[in-house]
Amino acid sequence: MEQRNTHQTGSLVFRGVMTPKETYDTRLLASQEKTNWLHQDPWRVLRIQSEFVEGFGALADLGPAISVFGSARTSPKDPYYQVAREVAQGLVKAGFAVITGGGPGMMEAANHGASESGGRSVGLGIELPHEQSLNEWVDLGINFRYFFARKTMFMKYSSGFVVMPGGFGTLDELFEALTLVQTGKVRNFPVVLVGKDYWQGLLDWVQGTLLPAGMIKESDLQLLHVVDTAEAAVAHVTACLEHLANESASE
Structure with missing residues (x-):
């Protein structure tokens, strides 16, 4: 029997002809010529509020956590897949919960690495036009x-980011974190890029184009740290957080 696609919106599940044609984000950002938005947006505010309340309630007691980002398109046969698994295993051993976007890849x-190591494995999923459900290794999913x-939950409940190879979504999370750290909206916390070969082109552009053009400061380059192994990623995260903890204790 052919498996039907499943579309999940919050607590609702749709299949077949009942599948929505667009997401809530699409509807929210769409321009409207009529004035009916005056009556609809207040209700959207309540729905948005409920997402924050639900997220805060579910994650309040999570404890120290690190978010791991990366492509949903990565095959289990890809070498970086195993590295991401080992990163999570190392983070659990270091006492952290692991938060991801909850999808595949x-x-x-x-x-998988967090759950099999007996750690707290969290997935923050998102409604998308194409099908994507929470993976089976998520033990707490929203x-x-x-x-x-969703982005607020990543920033509020993470002590740092480990960024695996990925596409636009991964870059979005990466640069939002860097912007918040750069502007002082969040305390400086570690952002680790895993895969020197993958990220080197981006780093060259940041250093060779943004810096000479005066778009960033020399010190901003210190916000990015690139490694090749899971062990190095975990070591950098733990060392940075220990340093920050010591600084706070001495203030």
């Missing part, structure tokens, strides 16, 4: 309608 690898609510 790199996210699945990290959740599905969001709105990207900005």
